[in-house]
Amino acid sequence: MKEKWHGDDEQEAGMMPIHQDLERLPGGIIIYRVSESYEILYANRKAAEIWGCTSGKELMDFLGASMLKAALPADVKRAEMEMIQQFRQVQGGVGNVEFRTRSRDGQIQEVEIFGRVEEDERLGKLIYASVYKKQLARSNIDRLTGFSGHTQFIRRVQDILEMDQDLPDREPRVFIFLNVEGFRLLNERFGMEAGDDCIRLLAELLVHAFPGDPVVRYSVDHFCLLTSKKNVETEISGIRSMVQKHHPEWHLILDAGIYEVPAGEIQASVCMSCAEEACRSVYRDMERDTAWYDSRMARQQAMERYVAAHIDEAVEKGWIHVFYQPVIRTVTDSICSMEALARWIDPQHGMLRPAEFIPVLEKTKQIIKLDKYMVQSICQEYESRINQGKTVLPVSFNLSRYDLLVEDMVDFVDEQAKKYRVPKDMLYVEITESVLMDDRDVIYETIEKFHQLGYAVWMDDFGSQYSSLNLLKDYDFDEIKLDMDFFSTFSDKSRKIVKSVVSMAKRLHTHTLAEGIETEEEYRFLKSIGCEKVQGYVLARPDSYDRILEAMQKRKLPVEMRKDKGLYEKAGRADFLTPGPFCVVETDGESVRYLYINPEYLSILKMLGGALRKKSRIVFCIRWKE
Template structure:
């Protein structure tokens, strides 16, 4: 008995993976095919795990780092599946064997494993894909269970948003069909079972047909239509896809030649190329050869390359794309935003058009974020000088939205499904349609370059980031205000009111006496207390009427932040508003019989005068002398001393501060011959202009302020 146990332990040690201490593939097969606890039965569950991106991890951190990662993941698998048999199949592949796990429990544990595994990533995205097979009882050999779990895992390797896959009848049928594709491709190719279907593209502005996409279909006498999603993947796996793509290109050129000769409408056709086309043949040479054989102009063929091909790390594709463009072909990025490094691809490669992936429109109704993303893709593409087309358009609402954001071309079932040529050799979708002439194509392409979402639609594209809306971030800390940020447009706005830069405006904001500073503070308080967190007001700054819109952002203790959008109404308003402001100012002035401007330098200037008084500042520039002269001429003798004291400009701001107002007011009797004894109101209002304090003095008769019946 002891010899038997020792023999079993020795055999177990033989089947242990040295790096992780887990079972090896041979070991787990022994258990599955044996008679012990984990022998195959109707309750058997096989989970096949593949850690994605492990190759990149090894390249960055070396084999030692890779080994540490594998050992860490192995330990976590044992922790999450403590009662199961775990094996390392090879490299970054693991197998879990169980006779007790339920389906919902499997998904929960795998999710837990993925969450724990993040701590080993070291900045790389290491996704854990898992295929699951639940025993059916029809397996002739238990090894088939592992094969099927692996097949379920392999089925989602390229699926971005799916990490767990259960083996199903559908997958089994698909695998059977995959094998059929492998066995019958040459026959299908020789018997011309592959057909070209055309799906039209429409110009958003006109809804006229402006092109087609050529799509391959396998019309099989046994299975009917075989999905391109299946046979293209298989042909890529066996490195035969270039034969299909060159065949489709030749068929497209032949169809275009027939259209030209028969006088049908002719629109550009986009053809899809696989990444492998660039590796397996001289694809540019093949395209040129087909095109020249049928005498097709280059502008009638557009080259589509999927984003996944560009994102696969094949650096040589950049030169290949450049070669196509230099040869006169348009190159389009297909499936933009399908889950790969979209923005990096736009930086690294030159494309004429991006085709926005249909998945954004699939969530158009249920996820409002998709609309924001779509708008930003179009905005970004236009700023980069790249044209846009969206695929998957199925509703009028989607069409109207894409039109509103400026997407130039559209494709989808709303405009027609992919169809073959009709019996007369013409594209069925083209019959009776309004089609865009080639002469007007460039005209609409130029219109398409205008960014309807940008703030500078008339500005030529210079690859500079620019916003002409004056935006600033203001922070209020108790009573102190400070600008944290302002864009170039806001600095330009400040320049119009005599402020040079952010440093100068922050210095100005510390002066709480300034009317415009007080006005800005009032708006922030209104914004924070508002139900909408927004407020708007006009105030005078630098001699101009300024309009500021303020939004409350956040508060932390004494600090509160606000977003500002300001504009100089006087300088940049439309003509009607400017005229209204000027008329209003004239009306305000007309309420007074004189208006004078004093400054801290001791001078005075009369800017408005009506009635019998004289503009004393024409004769005397000194404010002190002018006030004294004016008092002797127009103020009752017993009130002259008080009047001169009232117009002591050196004390005005202190008196205003003490009074808690924005201005000073006093009343004096007139001594002029015409209005002797008549009560007059005098008002002094300080303001800050060109880095100097100035004071506006307004005078009117007190009895004119009383309404009459």
């Protein structure tokens, strides 16, 4: 017998009859020596085909006789350790090893080897092994990165954490969670291939920076890894620099959250959650791109767990309260509607801000419970006020993406409106702009269904996402609510942008509402450009229905009559920025009240001594209908 066997040519390989029998077996067979390189001595044709080779000799040439030569770098260290633990045993020892490898044509696949240790007088300790190519569904490999899937990652890091318990002098380990900010924008600007290139490059850089450490592509644009390496922030900064060097046009922002595993902690999922929370804390933070998990985040996570566990109780026991914020029609300075806002008044934690419970309910897919409760409460309050003879106003409410994609909220809203006898023009449906980015066909059908039943649908937070104008083109909205970020810096530039948006909306016959308004200056500006409605702290903070109406009465702001709504909405469609003299008036046939006058028209009135002459150009005349 020669020192090595290939398995293709019996004469060349010097095969004994047993090796001829191995050639005839239906599965892949490999014989390799227990050594540093795990040197392959024999491979049959079926084994060679797993790596895309036609013979054992070709496989030997491809692998350079080393079993792990084509293994992915991220798996080499682990596979070596498993081989040492399982196969460097006495005669008859058995074991199995799984690792990812590249075939001759570069495809990533996962193989599983089942072997038995046998002693040979001349060649030493050998492993006789059967080798299988695992099916994709079983192997759970990410095709872009070659990383193992989430389940295998959790299993591996869990094993590491448990083994650490037996090592009193172990090196400190940290979980690192990474997020590619604006990954969707990168795909939109440069195409899906660039997005794939970005993910592959990050995977390669992570393997290079943290060799042998377990890494997983956690979701589309997230990675997670466990390492005992020191100076992890330096390594992460190096990855950012390398991406910038190779692709400066991407302007990539890589957020990082780091969690140091404390002694005694063995729950991998808990550790990953902490690292993810740290990463989330720097999202869209211009001053930080890396954060370590700290006690503040621990308190926040405890609150999130509390919210997720107690939403059913909060709904059942009335801890969720409906607050309202008034909306003012600028042309008349009257209250024309209100927005319903959820407030959680907890017996243990007091008042919870929406930011403390709404994202949690969305993440745990329980937001439907809150939204259904809100719709039902709004309709119940309407019926109760009507029965008591109290003032009522149209109310808008928000729906989440889960409401639209999972539940038939159209039917639910309509059922509640009918049950509590709420007219359809007294309810407005608000859909946040970010919701519209996913499953557009489903969202489009939902909006159309609301319209067919007679409900108005508004786009909330217009301008908060990257594709606002595309959404206006694709969807039919009755009203858009300008995002408050437009007014965070009330500069000349932001004024020009808001002017353009309002003017464009009027040409599309879409009403406008600006939210988050906090100053009289902002209110006067919005009124002057014809923005139809305004909402914000400049008018009132959210409160109960009756307290809001009392506050508005003290400010001498009238409530708009339901019968007048259509008239004022027609007036609101006029472009207040039309060049030349312009005004909006209402008249009962005898007297005239100016609702809006631009400077050019005002100068004409002054010149005419305040009289309304036949030669004056009245763009809108609203007649009272008794």
